[in-house]
Amino acid sequence: xxxxxxxxxxxxxxxxxxxxxxxxxxxxxxxxxxxxxxxxxxxxxxxxxxxxxxxxxxxxxxxxxxxxxxxxxxxxxxxxxxxxxxxxxxxxxxxxxxxxxxxxxxxxxxxxxxxx
Numbered sequence: 001x002x003x004x005x006x007x008x009x010x011x012x013x014x015x016x017x018x019x020x021x022x023x024x025x026x027x028x029x030x031x032x033x034x035x036x037x038x039x040x041x042x043x044x045x046x047x048x049x050x051x052x053x054x055x056x057x058x059x060x061x062x063x064x065x066x067x068x069x070x071x072x073x074x075x076x077x078x079x080x081x082x083x084x085x086x087x088x089x090x091x092x093x094x095x096x097x098x099x100x101x102x103x104x105x106x107x108x109x110x111x112x113x114x115x116x
């Protein structure tokens with residue numbers, strides 16, 4: 001098992017073929033409502049989702065939630081003002097629902113998890 005924090009020290013992001021596929025999926029299925037947790041800097045999946053939503057030229061609502069206030073501020077600057085896009089600084093679940101202890105066992109070597 002590999003832990004994400006050990007692989008990407010500066011945070012998680014995506015690019016390339018994955019983002020192109022995500023953008024095409026959103027555009028081709030004409031998705032109109034999306035909630036994303038984990039905006040990070042707004043340059044990976046967030047940007048791909050926005051491009052896909054804009055490609056189908058129909059009204060949409062896209063909420064992207066980032067817990068880290070520094071990353072949230074950077075994402076707001078990177079995304080800019082886009083009608084129908086709402087970046088939120090917060091948690092997607094209440095603090096009382098967050099796990100107190102996370103244990104990872106019996107994961108295959110190719111599985112990447114966040115947390116230790």
